[in-house]
Amino acid sequence: MGLYSAAAAVIxxxxxxxxxxxxxxxGVGKDTVLDRMKQRGLPFHFVxxxxxxxxxxxxxxxxxxxxxxxQEFLDMIEKxxxxxxxxxxxxHKGVPRxxxxxAMESGQDVVMRVDVQGAKTIQSLAPEALLIFLTAxxxxxxxxxxxxxxxxxxxxxxxxxxxxxxxxxYLDIFDYVVLNADSTVETAVDTILAIIEAEHHRINPRRVxx
Amino acid sequence: MGLYSAAAAVIxxxxxxxxxxxxxxxGVGKDTVLDRMKQRGLPFHFVxxxxxxxxxxxxxxxxxxxxxxxQEFLDMIEKxxxxxxxxxxxxHKGVPRxxxxxAMESGQDVVMRVDVQGAKTIQSLAPEALLIFLTAxxxxxxxxxxxxxxxxxxxxxxxxxxxxxxxxxYLDIFDYVVLNADSTVETAVDTILAIIEAEHHRINPRRVxx
Numbered sequence: 561m562g563l564y565s566a567a568a569a570v571i572x573x574x575x576x577x578x579x580x581x582x583x584x585x586x587g588v589g590k591d592t593v594l595d596r597m598k599q600r601g602l603p604f605h606f607v608x609x610x611x612x613x614x615x616x617x618x619x620x621x622x623x624x625x626x627x628x629x630x631q632e633f634l635d636m637i638e639k640x641x642x643x644x645x646x647x648x649x650x651x652h653k654g655v656p657r658x659x660x661x662x663a664m665e666s667g668q669d670v671v672m673r674v675d676v677q678g679a680k681t682i683q684s685l686a687p688e689a690l691l692i693f694l695t696a697x698x699x700x701x702x703x704x705x706x707x708x709x710x711x712x713x714x715x716x717x718x719x720x721x722x723x724x725x726x727x728x729x730y731l732d733i734f735d736y737v738v739l740n741a742d743s744t745v746e747t748a749v750d751t752i753l754a755i756i757e758a759e760h761h762r763i764n765p766r767r768v769x770x
Numbered sequence: 771m772g773l774y775s776a777a778a779a780v781i782x783x784x785x786x787x788x789x790x791x792x793x794x795x796x797g798v799g800k801d802t803v804l805d806r807m808k809q810r811g812l813p814f815h816f817v818x819x820x821x822x823x824x825x826x827x828x829x830x831x832x833x834x835x836x837x838x839x840x841q842e843f844l845d846m847i848e849k850x851x852x853x854x855x856x857x858x859x860x861x862h863k864g865v866p867r868x869x870x871x872x873a874m875e876s877g878q879d880v881v882m883r884v885d886v887q888g889a890k891t892i893q894s895l896a897p898e899a900l901l902i903f904l905t906a907x908x909x910x911x912x913x914x915x916x917x918x919x920x921x922x923x924x925x926x927x928x929x930x931x932x933x934x935x936x937x938x939x940y941l942d943i944f945d946y947v948v949l950n951a952d953s954t955v956e957t958a959v960d961t962i963l964a965i966i967e968a969e970h971h972r973i974n975p976r977r978v979x980x
Binding site: 731734757763 | 945947948968969973
């Protein structure tokens with residue numbers, strides 16, 4: 561019964577909450593994917609970003625964003641209250657640390673979207689965060705060339721890999737890559753949920769300290 | 771577009787086939803789980819074990835088992851044709867290497883069930899195999915004690931962890947643990963499929979050489 565008991569001990573632990581970071585290039589559809597995830601009614605905490613951008617009609621304080629003044633935002637940075645922040649089109653955006661902590665302490669998985677630079681920052685702060693890279697399958701020339709590379713000579717392949725090295729440097733910080741083409745948003749969400757489900761069954765769970 | 775292209779390169783690769791090893795204590799329901807997986811009609815190759823046990827009524831050669839003679843089995847061992855073998859109730863059972871290789875070369879995920887000793891052997895031969903530990907939630911005293919341990923003192927916890935250490939030594943070789951209680955067979959199968967799905971989206975795929 562030894563194995564039963566040891567495994568039961570793993571099972572009996574409340575699942576370690578995950579910090580799920582959804583990133584990818586601008587325009588890849590991160591917001592759409594997050595919206596669809598929210599519609600599934602799952603017990604995740606979706607991080608609400610703080611921003612200095614003026615509220616737009618229809619936007620709800622504390623739901624779409626926390627709308628804060630410039631000085632208030634700078635104070636939050638000063639006090640280390642944001643785990644990540646960026647200046648986007650002259651507006652500040654930042655991710656409140658305490659919000660994430662509180663949700664994780666209550667046992668909830670936390671889901672957030674950030675750009676690739678932000679993902680890098682979070683990965684260095686919390687190496688155990690679960691980083692998912694959303695990608696689109698584009699049809700440009702480079703993509704077509706890369707698709708063909710399996711039939712190329714070793715020398716050609718090497719050249720292309722060297723050229724892709726810098727780009728791949730970004731990818732290496734991520735754990736998973738998920739395709740989000742126009743027709744596949746629901747599939748992308750399914751895959752993300754499968755990843756989260758799987759990660760909750762790891763023998764060695766991720767333990768995030770923020 | 772750099773990030774698009776690099777990620778597209780990952781996506782464009784055919785998914786690396788997985789060697790999925792389903793293990794766990796005797797009686798946990800490995801066969802049932804495998805049967806239910808087969809019923810889902812997914813494009814996996816389920817490994818057919820070679821055995822010296824006589825064929826039982828209803829069993830189909832090459833589907834339930836490969837039925838071989840004692841000498842033939844010993845020859846297979848001799849020639850290194852089995853990646854793992856064991857003597858179970860005076861009958862030999864073994865896992866044919868070539869069958870796994872052929873299925874993986876055709877791009878199929880390979881699913882097999884073995885006991886915990888067998889899982890250890892496969893893990894040492896193919897560290898990139900995906901090892902799933904099936905467990906039952908039993909109701910014995912140890913399990914109840916372990917369940918309570920979150921409310922215990924650090925000293926108590928240490929003692930218990932030391933006692934569980936040897937047991938946990940077995941678990942450490944596994945990647946995931948999945949509960950298979952009586953009422954949860956379909957849930958267990960769902961979780962295993964989520965794990966396989968997730969693993970196909972890893973940035974660094976497992977590459978098995980056998």
